[in-house]
Amino acid sequence: MLYECSSGLLGNGHHLHGISTISFQAWLSQSKRSKDYALPNSSWSQDMMDLYSRFLEMCKDGTWKRIPSYSDTADHVPGKACVHLESLKLANEKERKGTRFFPRNLDTEGVGFEYAMFLNPSEKRMVCLFQPGPYLEGHRGFAHGGSTATIIDSTVGGCAIFVAGRVMTANLSINYRNPIPLGSVVLVDSKVDQIEGRKVFLSCHVRSIDGQTLHAEATALFIQLNSTKSLQQQVSSQ
Numbered sequence: 001m002l003y004e005c006s007s008g009l010l011g012n013g014h015h016l017h018g019i020s021t022i023s024f025q026a027w028l029s030q031s032k033r034s035k036d037y038a039l040p041n042s043s044w045s046q047d048m049m050d051l052y053s054r055f056l057e058m059c060k061d062g063t064w065k066r067i068p069s070y071s072d073t074a075d076h077v078p079g080k081a082c083v084h085l086e087s088l089k090l091a092n093e094k095e096r097k098g099t100r101f102f103p104r105n106l107d108t109e110g111v112g113f114e115y116a117m118f119l120n121p122s123e124k125r126m127v128c129l130f131q132p133g134p135y136l137e138g139h140r141g142f143a144h145g146g147s148t149a150t151i152i153d154s155t156v157g158g159c160a161i162f163v164a165g166r167v168m169t170a171n172l173s174i175n176y177r178n179p180i181p182l183g184s185v186v187l188v189d190s191k192v193d194q195i196e197g198r199k200v201f202l203s204c205h206v207r208s209i210d211g212q213t214l215h216a217e218a219t220a221l222f223i224q225l226n227s228t229k230s231l232q233q234q235v236s237s238q
């Protein structure tokens with residue numbers, strides 16, 4: 001069911017143009033080989049489960065897409081990982097051995113970043129359901145601001161990757177408005193505001209699930225690393 005939801009994004013087997021094409025199909029096919037960490041586990045609270053179920057419902061008509069998540073950064077990268085990581089100087093498999101995607105660097109469920117992302121392609125919007133665990137503590141009982149920055153960067157980053165292909169964060173500006181209690185669930189809601197050449201401008205809000213508390217707001221600039229066709233162009237051409 002989860003994969004059905006995701007595969008709606010791909011169509012099936014359309015030819016994709018462009019150099020070393022970033023392929024959503026290849027990206028999602030990784031999910032058959034690697035553990036997907038964005039699936040519910042026993043550490044997820046009822047709030048997290050309820051919200052996740054709500055978003056899965058919204059996937060059914062194709063409006064939203066569930067985004068899988070892996071502990072190996074290469075598995076996240078659409079298409080052939082080595083090709084796409086080459087310019088990030090991570091292509092050498094020996095160098096990469098033992099590396100992990102930062103927000104998925106802990107083996108124990110529930111202690112660090114528990115999150116699941118959903119993409120709304122037509123709105124150029126990515127929403128992340130985030131449940132910070134006890135190892136992300138900053139002030140007593142609250143999430144460290146760096147962990148909030150990480151989940152914001154990852155959410156806006158995922159959104160920018162969808163729209164522009166290979167990108168890197170050039171600027172991330174965060175206003176912290178209210179601390180995030182450890183173990184609570186927040187919604188990290190990001191969207192692309194503007195694209196100017198290689199520059200992708202995004203904004204993001206982190207709110208409690210009842211929408212009453214604004215925890216943080218952010219703006220971000222991502223720079224496109226090459227002219228590879230964006231994932232959104234691929235999707236819309238299918």
Ligand SMILES: CCCCC/C=C\C/C=C\C/C=C\C/C=C\CCCC(=O)SCCNC(=O)CCNC(=O)[C@H](O)C(C)(C)COP(=O)(O)OP(=O)(O)OC[C@H]1O[C@@H](n2cnc3c(N)ncnc32)[C@H](O)[C@@H]1OP(=O)(O)O
Pocket residue numbers: 067073076077078117153154155156157158159161168169170171198199221223224225
């Ligand atoms: C990690 C991969 C995971 C992939 C996951 C994929 C999908 C999964 C989906 C779910 C979400 C999961 C993950 C989310 C993904 C990522 C999150 C982590 C992201 C990071 O953790 S990433 C690390 C931190 N990041 C850096 O380590 C960057 C260091 N940096 C550089 O590598 C260069 O700096 C670069 C490449 C940014 C630009 O370099 P460059 O040579 O290509 O371009 P150049 O400098 O010419 O700038 C071109 C035009 O942008 C303007 N410009 C540039 N920088 C600016 C700034 N700061 N402010 C205002 N304007 C700026 C210039 O002024 C010019 O403007 P103009 O054209 O108008 O003159």
